[in-house]
Amino acid sequence: MDWLLSREGRKWIYGVCLAAVPVLVLYGVIDEQAAPLWIAVIAAVIAPATALTHLTPVPVEPDDMSTVPPEGE
Numbered sequence: 001m002d003w004l005l006s007r008e009g010r011k012w013i014y015g016v017c018l019a020a021v022p023v024l025v026l027y028g029v030i031d032e033q034a035a036p037l038w039i040a041v042i043a044a045v046i047a048p049a050t051a052l053t054h055l056t057p058v059p060v061e062p063d064d065m066s067t068v069p070p071e072g073e
Helices: 007-026 035-052
Strands: none
Touching: 007 035
């Protein structure tokens, strides 16, 4: 599960989801006119959902930097 939420895993998920839309159109699963709407749904749901799993922790108190990882990580 960690790999799927890593940077490379998220890029893979986005690519697979976006590649699936034309295939679904080809096989008649979704209408050609609805394809851009499905791409918008993917962008609106999957991208933020995976991005939100990797937020940098916020310090509990302004001077508490113990939960903030060093730069470059």
